[in-house]
Amino acid sequence: MKLETFKIQISGCVQGVGFRPFVFNLAIKNKLLGSVSNNANGVLIYIKSSSQTALRFLEQLLANKPQVSNITSHSMEEVSDMEFDGFRILVTENKEQIDIPLTPDFSVCKSCRAEIKDVKNRRFNYAFTTCVHCGPRYAITTKFPFERQHTTLYDFEMCSNCKQEYIESNNKRFHSQTNSCNACGIQLELRDALGNSIAESQQEIIRKVAQFISEGDIIAIKNTNGYLLCCDAGNEETVYKLRLRKERPNKPFAVLYPNIESVKNEFVVSKSEENALQSSVAPIVILQNTSNSKIANETIAPNLAQTGVMLPCSSLLELIMQALGKPVVATSGNIHGAPIISEEEEAQEQLKSVADYFLHHTLDIGFPQDDSVVKFMDEQQLILRRSRGLAPNYLEVKTILTQPVLAMGSHLKSTFCFVPNTYTYVSQCFGNLDSYDILKRLETTINKYTHLFSALPKQILIDKHPNYQSSILGRELGEKWGVNVLEIQHHKAHFASVLGEHDLFNSTEKIMGVVWDGTGLGDDNMIWGGEFFMYENQEISRYSHFEYYDWIANDKMATEPRLSLFSLLKDDNRDLIKDKFSDTEWKIYTKVLKNNKLKTSSVGRLFDAVASALDMVDFNSYEAEAAMVLEKHALMYTKGSPIDLLKDMVYNKLPSKVIIAQIIKLYKEGVSKEKLAFSFLYTLAQSIITIAKKSNVEIIACSGGVFQNSILVSILNKLARTEDIQLKLNRKLSANDENISFGQLMYHQHIKN
Ligand SMILES: [Zn+2]
Ligand SMILES: [Zn+2]
Structure with a gap:
């Protein structure tokens, strides 16, 4: 033949x-x-x-x-x-333009986990054990295609045993580019806050780290995606010490558990949650607390009833957790507002007043990332932060662009989206660009991408807000590369992100977009945030919005829920909250309100106002604190039927002030906080359905940070189902500003106006 x-x-x-x-x-x-x-x-x-x-x-x-x-x-x-x-x-060297996805980092696999615990195995206790199925990828990539010489592992020459595994076709490390072992691989190093080296042998180091954590010390641990700050989660005093040193009063910490059994002992874990925890992504999963909890809940996540839980994603964490046998707080190694640290010197310098000891290692991290965060609602996954294990690809969308495009995203939950070939790469979340270091990391990563793919953008997309650091950087890059820069309105980009995720641009039916978040600059130069759009025939138009109310005191409005309440109260009711202010403040804000011109439709601030009206939170110590505390109270409302706060009302625009007035009235009459918190969310969900029915749409697409509220989404799901309305949400991307960069790209590709 x-x-x-x-x-x-x-x-x-x-x-x-x-x-x-x-x-x-x-x-x-x-x-x-x-x-x-x-x-x-x-x-x-x-x-x-x-x-x-x-x-x-x-x-x-x-x-x-x-x-x-x-x-x-x-x-x-x-x-x-x-x-x-x-x-x-x-083994190839590549000269052509790269057109493949970037492989994300994988959590350590089951068989590697078993090897490092097996005394007879030659990788016993080796903290960087990986195989062809697991280990860091994106974090250590320097170039394409994925070969050892294109990773930071190239600095380590394989010993003869490793080489043998590498060439044996029946070995699980046959052609494993991250192959290394105790004899030839990455070395751990333990130092105190002054930089003095402490223990020598690798085994001794793991034992010491576990001991220090048990004794109440805070340790900065260099994981394969960057530094983590760890301490005993059961020791309230230590967790409080970490809060003080990190200057982080209330923002919840994540907790790392030794294994799935220990998680199940303290939380009710659904099948989907269990699968997510043990997946190759190994994200932080938000779980409901139970009375079995043995950790210092009130200090780990103050005023909340949920905890962010994860399992060891690397051999290093697996070994430490095995030696320790109890949960630890594990939060990004950085100082307040700065990006996650990935270099030894930087860690010793910047974290010297936070950590008592430092566990370093000798592998370079090219792309440091925070851990991803997800939660589940009715067995459906909501992504809260898309980073390690999930970023940087968006595989489902193949683009039809003829030239490379770079979308710069937003300001608070900064991401960028780059299309150098037929793939769409949505970067990890960088965080708040008010931090100079985060802005620098964003810029460096964009530059690395242009080198990785040997492509410069021919079109740059930015948010309409001129003062977003992403917009400013986008304009600078546009000038540097001589490239056209296009502005796209924030909430329209949000809407386009859902349309893009669900491939809805060719829909023959009109689609209503519901985009609710904190802030974004509107086309009328007001601060939008409670928007209804209509999509039809490649066009997006603003259909309705929450009634405007006064935006006062600039950025303070977002950090002080009492100000949102002040603004949302009707004039004759305002005196009710006078005790939330000093006399001077009262005078100033009353005057400011009288002369104010800037208006907003923000639903984020409406959440703040409700939390303040119900005496839950008057000051936010982290973004969305009021909304999270409100969600916790709503979760506690399990019996009875909620009140529709807008029942029988006829409205064109959603009357935020009526909602607040109703809540104040019922609260005074003795209705519980829990019932009112739940009723507020119920009213919002009901209003979406009412408006959808009035305008005869059968598909609604929701986006914006407000749709990370799982109770709101859950109620909306049920109402939509009874009315035969299809509900579309962000699925692979987070609902918050992380999706703006992708939305900008989708808007640019598909929208005519
Ligand atoms: Zn493995
Ligand atoms: Zn070796």
């Missing part, structure tokens, strides 16, 4: 996931000659076989692909005859 040569191209997330070794073994099993290599589009395979065998080979390949890979497309064609003397894995 005559043998022909076939070329198979596989595209998608196929590099750094064990794809070449998998193809090699499959080819050997089928007794095929040929080669496999990484190329600019993914994985390239040549085989010599009959056409029937080639088809069968491709079928087997697609059916049994490595579990952490993701194939987006594949092709097979016959090419001119080639000669092979066996089947080989080829």
Whole structure:
């Protein structure tokens, strides 16, 4: 039988996931000659076989692909005859433009976890144990395609044992680019706050770290994605010490548990939550507290009834948690408002007054990232922060752009979106750009991307707000590269992000967009935040919004819920809250209100006002504190039926002041905080349905930070179902400003006006 040569191209997330070794073994099993290599589009395979065998080979390949890979497309064609003397894995240098997804970091796999605990295994206690299925990828990438010399692991030469594993086709570390061991690999180093080295042997270091944590010390631990600050979660005094040193009075900390059993002992964990905790992403999952909790809840997440929980995502954390056997607070290693730290010197310097000890290691981190955060509502995942394990790809959207585009995103939950090829890369969340260091990290990462993909943008998209640091940087880059810069309105970008996620731009039906958040500059130069849009035929128009109320005292309004309440009270009612202010403040704000011109429709501030009216929070010590405390009270309302605060009212624009007046009245009459908090959310959900029905739409798309409130979303889900209305939400992206960069791109690609 005559043998022909076939070329198979596989595209998608196929590099750094064990794809070449998998193809090699499959080819050997089928007794095929040929080669496999990484190329600019993914994985390239040549085989010599009959056409029937080639088809069968491709079928087997697609059916049994490595579990952490993701194939987006594949092709097979016959090419001119080639000669092979066996089947080989080829290591490639790439000259072409890269067109593949960036592989995210993977949590350490089950079998690697077992190896580091097995005294007889040669990786016993090795803190950087990985294999083709697990370990850091994006964090250590310096170049493409994914080869060892294109990662920061290249500094470590494999010992003879590791090399042997690397070349044995039946070994789980066959062609594992992150392969290393105790003898040749990454070394741990333990130092005190003065920089003195403490323990020598790797085993001793792990033991000491566990001991220090048990004794109430705070340790800065360099994980594979950046530093974490850790301390005993059961020790209230220590957690409080961490709060003081970090100058973080109330913002909740995440807690790292040793294993899934220990989580289940303290929380009610659903199947989806359990799966998420143990997935290759290993995010922080927000769980409901129970009375079994053994950690210092009130200090870890003050005034909340939920805790952000995670499991060890690296061999290092696995070893420490095994030695310790109890939960630890694990929060990003940074000082107030700064980005997560990833370098030893920086850590010793910046965290010297926070941490008592420092656990460093010798692997460079190219792309430091925070941990991702998710929560579940009716078994459906809501992403709160999209970072390690999830960023930087958005695989579902293949773009049709003819030239590279860079979207700069927002200001508070900063991300950027870059389209250098046919893939859309949405970066990790950087955080608040008020911090100079965060702004620098955003800029550095954008520059790294332009180098990784050898592409400069030909179009830059920015938010309409001229003072967002992302807009300012976008204009600077536009000037530097001589590129056109286009402004896109904040809430329209939010709406476009959901339309894009659900591929709705070709919908023949009109779609109502409901975009509620804290702030964004509107087309009329007012501060929008409670918006209703209509999408039809590639056009977005503002359909309705919450009634405007006064925006006073600039940025203070967002940090002091009492000011939102002050502004939202009707004139004859305002005196009711006089005791929340000093006499001087009262005089000033009354005067400010009289002369104020700037108006807002912000729902975020309406949440603040409700929290203040119900005496929950008058000052926010972190963003969205009032909304989170309000959600906690609403969660406690489990029996009875909620009150529709706008019942029987006819309105064109949603009357925020009526909602507040109703709440104040009922609160005075003795209705509980819990019932009123729940009724407020119920009223908001009901109002969306009322407006949708009035305008005859059957699809609603919701976005903006307010839609991270799981009770609101849950009520809305139920109401929509009864009315046969389809509800679309951000799924792969967070509902908050993290999705703005992607929304800007979608708006630019699909909207005419
Ligand atoms: Zn593994
Ligand atoms: Zn080795």
